[in-house]
Structures are given as structure tokens and as C-alpha cells.
Amino acid sequence: MADTVQTRPLAAPTEVGLGREELLGMYRTMLLARALGQRMWLLARTGKTHFAVSGDGHEAVQVAAAQALDRTQDWCIPFYRDLAMMLHLGITARDVMLDDMARAEAPFGRGRQLPAHWSARRLRIVSGSSPVTTQLLHAAGVALASKLRGETAVTLTTCGDGATSEGDFHEALNFASVHRLPVVFVVENNGWAISVPRHKQMAVASIAERAAGYAMPGVTVDGTDLLESYKVIKEAVDRARAGEGPTLIDAQVVRLVPHSTNDDERRYRPAEELADAKARDPLPRYRAHLVAQRLLTEADDTELKQEVAQVVDDATDFAERSSYPDPSEIATHLYAGR
Amino acid sequence: MNMTYREAISQALRQAITRDERIFLMGEDIGRYGGSYAVTKGLLADFGEERIMDTPISEAGVVGVAIGAAMGGLRPVVELMTINFALLAMDQIVNHAAKLLCMSGGQITIPLVVRTVGGAGRQLAATHSQSFEGWFAHVPGIKVATPASPYDAKGLLRAALDDPNPVIFIEHSLLYGLAGDVPEEEYSVPLGKADVKRTGTDVTIVAYSRMVQVALEAAALLEKEGVNAEVMDLRSLRPWDKETVLASVKKTTRAVIAEEGWRTGGFGAEVASTIASEGFDYLDAPVQRVAGVEAPMPYNKALEQAAIPKASDIIAAVRAVL
Ligand SMILES: Cc1ncc(C[n+]2csc(CCOP(=O)(O)OP(=O)(O)O)c2C)c(N)n1
Numbered sequence: 001m002a003d004t005v006q007t008r009p010l011a012a013p014t015e016v017g018l019g020r021e022e023l024l025g026m027y028r029t030m031l032l033a034r035a036l037g038q039r040m041w042l043l044a045r046t047g048k049t050h051f052a053v054s055g056d057g058h059e060a061v062q063v064a065a066a067q068a069l070d071r072t073q074d075w076c077i078p079f080y081r082d083l084a085m086m087l088h089l090g091i092t093a094r095d096v097m098l099d100d101m102a103r104a105e106a107p108f109g110r111g112r113q114l115p116a117h118w119s120a121r122r123l124r125i126v127s128g129s130s131p132v133t134t135q136l137l138h139a140a141g142v143a144l145a146s147k148l149r150g151e152t153a154v155t156l157t158t159c160g161d162g163a164t165s166e167g168d169f170h171e172a173l174n175f176a177s178v179h180r181l182p183v184v185f186v187v188e189n190n191g192w193a194i195s196v197p198r199h200k201q202m203a204v205a206s207i208a209e210r211a212a213g214y215a216m217p218g219v220t221v222d223g224t225d226l227l228e229s230y231k232v233i234k235e236a237v238d239r240a241r242a243g244e245g246p247t248l249i250d251a252q253v254v255r256l257v258p259h260s261t262n263d264d265e266r267r268y269r270p271a272e273e274l275a276d277a278k279a280r281d282p283l284p285r286y287r288a289h290l291v292a293q294r295l296l297t298e299a300d301d302t303e304l305k306q307e308v309a310q311v312v313d314d315a316t317d318f319a320e321r322s323s324y325p326d327p328s329e330i331a332t333h334l335y336a337g338r
Numbered sequence: 339m340n341m342t343y344r345e346a347i348s349q350a351l352r353q354a355i356t357r358d359e360r361i362f363l364m365g366e367d368i369g370r371y372g373g374s375y376a377v378t379k380g381l382l383a384d385f386g387e388e389r390i391m392d393t394p395i396s397e398a399g400v401v402g403v404a405i406g407a408a409m410g411g412l413r414p415v416v417e418l419m420t421i422n423f424a425l426l427a428m429d430q431i432v433n434h435a436a437k438l439l440c441m442s443g444g445q446i447t448i449p450l451v452v453r454t455v456g457g458a459g460r461q462l463a464a465t466h467s468q469s470f471e472g473w474f475a476h477v478p479g480i481k482v483a484t485p486a487s488p489y490d491a492k493g494l495l496r497a498a499l500d501d502p503n504p505v506i507f508i509e510h511s512l513l514y515g516l517a518g519d520v521p522e523e524e525y526s527v528p529l530g531k532a533d534v535k536r537t538g539t540d541v542t543i544v545a546y547s548r549m550v551q552v553a554l555e556a557a558a559l560l561e562k563e564g565v566n567a568e569v570m571d572l573r574s575l576r577p578w579d580k581e582t583v584l585a586s587v588k589k590t591t592r593a594v595i596a597e598e599g600w601r602t603g604g605f606g607a608e609v610a611s612t613i614a615s616e617g618f619d620y621l622d623a624p625v626q627r628v629a630g631v632e633a634p635m636p637y638n639k640a641l642e643q644a645a646i647p648k649a650s651d652i653i654a655a656v657r658a659v660l
Binding site for chain 2: 048050052102109111112113114115127130131132133162163165166167193194195196200201267268324325327329330331334
């Protein structure tokens with residue numbers, strides 16, 4: 001069962017050093033991720049696409065992570081729930097939809113890759129693979145390359161709480177710590193791994209406790225609190241860039257929907273736990289904060305939502321109009337040329 | 339009784355757990371969720387958490403622990419969600435489960451069953467759609483079952499559970515809904531015995547797992563053209579039944595081998611080389627192989643379908659040997 005997290009008042013914007021434009025930009029990305037994700041969910045549930053996996057409930061920490069990175073040099077190796085992080089790093093809604101519909105122009109795999117496995121070389125985003133947790137090792141390796149090449153880039157990578165049970169989690173953290181690599185490990189801890197609750201994955205109360213075993217800092221944060229998450233991740237990114245090594249962040253988030261469109265969570269998820277999760281939805285929480293801080297009016301909010309809805313419609317139409325790959329392309333990109 | 343492949347496996351597990359208190363199941367989401375392909379549905383409620391154990395996401399760990407539990411006197415049955423994730427447990431399976439008996443001078447047996455699911459066709463893309471039966475069949479010390487029908491699934495699972503050796507039991511994700519006659523009581527189908535699914539005189543089509551269905555479909559179409567194909571289901575790949583295959587080729591003088599996975603190094607190559615070296619004199623044409631396109635399996639549906647062998651591919655291969 002998901003642990004209960006105390007809801008604290010959100011950090012004041014001045015505390016985190018972000019201006020109005022950035023604060024509202026993060027809100028817009030959360031709205032866009034939610035709307036785009038829900039559209040893809042609907043397409044899958046109505047049989048127009050085959051499959052969808054959602055980040056609903058994870059958006060705050062994802063946007064915070066993207067905001068904390070230096071988009072001119074840092075690397076990101078996400079996992080399948082990180083839509084909001086991707087959008088905030090610069091992946092477009094159209095690209096996401098092309099990929100979702102397995103079209104020829106889909107930039108992340110030309111119709112070969114599953115949805116939610118984003119890659120963008122220009123943004124230094126590398127797809128996590130479907131077998132969980134492998135991306136943490138890749139992130140350590142990218143960070144090793146940055147270090148050996150004398151670059152100042154930081155690599156941020158994510159996984160779910162269940163994924164921390166794999167050996168790769170241990171191996172990545174150990175390697176990164178031994179070599180003091182510039183990497184930040186963010187666990188988006190929603191308390192579930194498909195049907196398996198966290199207490200069956202691990203005996204520790206907090207994933208952050210594990211950091212002690214690798215002699216790196218471990219921080220627990222309410223991952224539904226955007227600004228707290230930003231503060232914690234920014235600090236970890238700054239540490240990494242300063243050559244002080246990796247950090248493990250346990251971001252406690254909520255899963256607002258079933259594991260994927262293939263899942264029926266009523267089989268295993270208690271109604272009360274789902275209700276508690278919904279009460280921690282990061283979106284209304286951040287919106288209320290912006291309104292309270294007089295950064296957002298009801299009219300602004302309505303306008304933003306309309307604009308975002310248009311972006312989603314445009315992306316859907318654009319992808320629907322584009323063509324499928326040709327079967328003759330099955331084996332392209334199997335080997336690199338010289 | 340008429341039941342599906344899924345129900346047959348589920349019934350075999352239920353009967354085994356009921357009969358033998360050493361048998362227990364371990365796997366990801368096998369408890370309340372009932373398994374990714376719903377094979378263990380209902381078992382947790384009836385047998386409890388010690389017999390139906392949800393594990394952390396930790397394939398190498400779970401197979402390693404199961405090897406230990408087998409040494410310790412239990413009979414673990416591990417469910418690996420898909421064969422693609424079996425790769426994470428490869429060291430435990432290949433370096434340990436397969437070798438401990440031999441490398442302990444025959445002292446330590448590992449009565450372990452690893453159930454897993456292979457195959458493509460469900461639009462799950464490259465890392466969820468692979469066919470690694472041949473990889474496991476390559477390894478001395480383990481046995482490999484690849485059931486293609488509800489009857490064989492139940493009987494081969496009983497044989498695997500009775501076997502004192504590690505058995506990799508590879509189900510196919512597109513066969514779970516296939517229905518057929520299955521006796522209610524327990525029975526065993528021996529590992530290493532092929533099954534002639536359809537007798538014929540003109541050509542032998544050797545297949546296993548889902549390709550048996552595709553071969554039968556091809557044979558039905560060929561019959562309309564006046565070609566009488568014999569279809570053989572290997573049922574297990576280690577041991578595999580070369581005698582039955584050779585006897586069939588002796589009769590038909592022509593052979594086509596169909597497998598779903600990649601051609602290079604596929605199990606079909608083993609069958610073809612055996613026919614070439616031990617049945618050369620029977621042959622009236624070179625052996626033909628049908629296999630999947632050599633590329634990571636695409637997500638896009640049309641591309642995926644184009645990458646998987648179809649009845650028309652088998653028919654083309656048959657035409658080539660006639
Ligand atoms: C190696 C491997 N084993 C099993 C799976 C199947 N699987 C996909 S997602 C998942 C649950 C992951 O849970 P968690 O890491 O907590 O992330 P969440 O999906 O809850 O965000 C599992 C078991 C997989 N993809 N890879």
C-alpha cells in the first residue's frame with residue numbers, strides 16, 4: 001500500500017529562485033502532459049491505437065526535474081511515465097502523437113518502438129528500454145563519459161519504485177558512487193508495481209534510506225509538490241555538476257490510473273487507496289498555489305487550457321494524417337553505417 | 339473436457355500444488371493479479387501467499403532463489419512474465435541451474451520449472467516479442483518444452499514437474515485462447531516425443547509452438563492443391579525427437595522446417611542439419627526453412643505481421659521442395 005505522505009504547504013516561489021514565466025511554464029507543461037496523456041489513453045481504450053501508459057499523478061516531479069536541468073548540455077534517460085518531463089525538455093506534442101500512432105515519421109522509432117519510449121539526440125534524451133531499470137546503468141555510463149571527457153553535463157535518470165528491486169539498480173548506484181559520477185537518480189515512487197504493492201518489493205520504509213549503502217545522499221520528497229521537488233533536484237544537479245557525485249531521490253508520487261491500458265486495477269487496488277491518491281493529484285494543487293500567489297487568474301487558467309486542448313487536437317490530427325511505415329523498412333537502422 | 343491452453347496450464351498447476359506440498363509458485367504479479375496472461379488466476383485465494391508468491395521485480399534473484407529452494411527440498415515453479423525478461427536470469431539458468439548437478443559430481447539436483455511466455459503477434463515491440471527457445475535448447479543440462487496445444491500443455495507441464503532436472507517451459511502468448519480436449523485427471527506427455535499432427539505423404543513440415551498452428555493452416559490450404567503434407571509438432575526441443583522426424587522424412591522425402599524466431603542460429607538449423615547428415619539419402623530436395631525476419635520486432639501492426647512467418651511462407655517453402 002502507498003505510504004501516506006503529509007501534505008505540507010507548498011514552498012514559496014521566491015524560495016526556489018524561479019520567475020513568473022517559469023512558474024507558469026511549468027504549469028502549462030503539466031496541463032499539456034495531462035491532456036495529451038488522456039488523449040492517448042482514450043485512443044488506446046477505443047481501439048484507435050494499441051496501447052498507452054500514463055504519467056498522471058507523476059507530473060510535478062517530472063516537470064521539476066526538467067526545469068532543474070541545463071537544457072543546453074544535460075542528459076536525460078527517462079522511463080515510460082515521463083511524458084511531462086519530455087514535453088518540458090522540448091519534445092513536441094506532434095512527435096509524441098506520431099510515435100503513439102506508430103507512424104513512419106515517428107521520430108523515436110519510425111513506428112518500430114512502443115509508445116512512451118522517447119529518444120531525441122538533439123535534446124540528449126535516450127529512450128529507456130522496456131525491461132525495467134536498465135536505463136540507470138546507461139545513465140551512469142553517460143555520466144562517466146561526461147566526466148572522462150571533462151564536460152560539465154549532468155545526467156538525470158528515473159525509474160519506478162518496483163524497478164529498484166532489480167540488480168541493475170544496485171549496480172548503477174554502486175558504480176556511480178565509486179566513481180563520483182555526475183548523475184541524479186530519481187525514483188518516481190507511486191507505491192505500486194502493476195499489482196504488487198511496495199511493501200512486497202522492499203522492506204525499507206523509504207527508498208532514500210538505501211543511498212546510505214552507496215555513501216551518497218538520499219532525499220525523500222513529496223513528488224506531487226512541484227516546487228519542493230524542484231528544490232531537491234536542483235540541489236542534486238548542482239552537486240553533481242560541482243563534482244560531488246550522485247544523489248538518490250525518492251519522489252513520492254501517486255498513480256492516478258491503472259498501470260497501463262492493458263490493466264484492470266480493480267482486481268487488486270483498494271478503493272480507499274485510489275481515493276487517497278486522487279486527493280494528492282499534483283495538478284489542482286499547483287494551480288491553487290499559483291492562484292493563491294496571484295500568479296494565475298481563473299481567466300488565465302481557462303485560456304491556457306483552451307490553448308493546450310488545441311495543441312492536443314492539432315497533434316492528433318497531424319499524426320492521423322501522416323502515413324504508416326512501409327513493411328520494407330523493417331530492418332532499417334539495424335546497423336550503423338560508417 | 340474442452341478447455342483452453344491457459345486453462346489447461348492453470349489446471350495442471352492447481353492439481354500439482356494440491357497433490358505435492360513441495361510445489362509452490364513464484365513470480366511477478368502472479369498473486370492477486372493472476373499473472374500477466376491470467377494463468378494463475380484464483381490460485382492465491384485457494385492456496386495462500388506461501389504457495390503463490392508475488393516476488394519483487396527481480397528475475398535473476400527469483401530464479402537464483404528458486405534454485406536454492408530446489409536444492410533445499412522444494413519444487414519451485416517460477417513464472418517469468420515473458421521470455422524477454424528471462425534474459426535477466428540467464429546466468430542463473432545457464433551457469434547454475436544447468437550445471438550444478440554435473441559440477442557437484444551428481445550430488446545436487448535442481449528440480450526447477452521455469453514457466454515463461456514467448457512469441458510475437460501482440461504488438462508489444464522488440465523487447466517483448468522474442469523467441470528464445472533455441473537459446474535454451476542450446477544448453478546441456480536443462481530441458482525445454484514448447485507446448486502447442488491445450489492437451490500437450492497440461493501433460494508436458496506434469497512431465498516437467500516430475501522431472502528431477504530444470505525445465506524451461508515456454509508458452510506462446512497467442513495460444514492461450516486455443517481450445518481443445520483435455521482430460522480432467524492428471525497425465526504426463528513425455529519430454530522428447532514429437533507428435534504427428536497430420537499425416538501426409540508428400541512433404542514433412544516440422545514445427546513447434548505456435549508455428550504448429552500455422553503449419554496446419556498451410557497444410558489445409560495445400561490439400562486443396564492436391565499436396566498432402568505431414569505436420570509434425572516437436573513439443574520439446576531438448577530433448578528433441580529426431581527419430582520421428584527422420585522416419586517422416588524417409589516417407590515423404592521432403593522437409594520444411596518452420597519457426598517463429600530469427601533464422602540465423604535458430605532451432606530449425608539444428609533440425610535441418612540432422613536431416614542433412616542422418617537422412618540425406620531419403621531426400622529428394624534440399625531442406626527448406628521458414629523463419630522470422632531478422633530485425634527487432636516492430637511495434638507497428640502491419641510491420642509486425644510482415645515480420646512473422648505466415649501460412650503463405652510455409653506454402654512457398656513447400657512449393658520449393660516439391
Ligand atoms: C525486467 C522486467 N521485468 C518485468 C517487467 C514488466 N513490468 C513492466 S512495468 C512493471 C512494473 C514497474 O513498476 P514500478 O517500477 O514501480 O513503476 P510504475 O510502473 O509503477 O511507475 C513490470 C513488472 C519489465 N518491463 N521488465
